Amino acid sequence: MIFSLGTSAIYSWINSNLITLGRVDHINTRSSLTESALEFIGTINVDAMPNGSELLGDARVEWSTTPTKYSGMVLNEENGETISQARLVDTNVSVFLNGEIVSEFKLSLLAVKQVKELSEIFID
DSSP states (O other): OHHHHHHHHHHHHHHHHHHHHHHHHHHHHHHHHHHHHHHHHTTSOTTTOSEEEEEETTEEEEEEEEEEEEEEEEEOTTSOEEEEEEEEEEEEEEEEETTEEEEEEEEEEEEEEEOSOHHHHSOO
């Protein structure tokens, strides 16, 4: 009986630790996938691909963007206009692993595009 009580206590303790280990592994996987997705989203050109889906290893990242009201010319160090225009774009990102959603987040991206020729900003 004493052996059986001891074995039961040890089994319960091991089972609890295995459940905790599974939760920690899930959180680490989710965190790693979210970080990878965030790095990837920073590399896309939202003007060329405002919506899309991309495989990153076993995970799939989907995004959709909506323009905000902010838009303006990019200024140089002396507050002079440059050849580029910038705008903020709200982005919704979802990360999937094995068809199940693991993470969702929103962020604003900065979209920059050339709107003038270099010769237009220099005075001869």
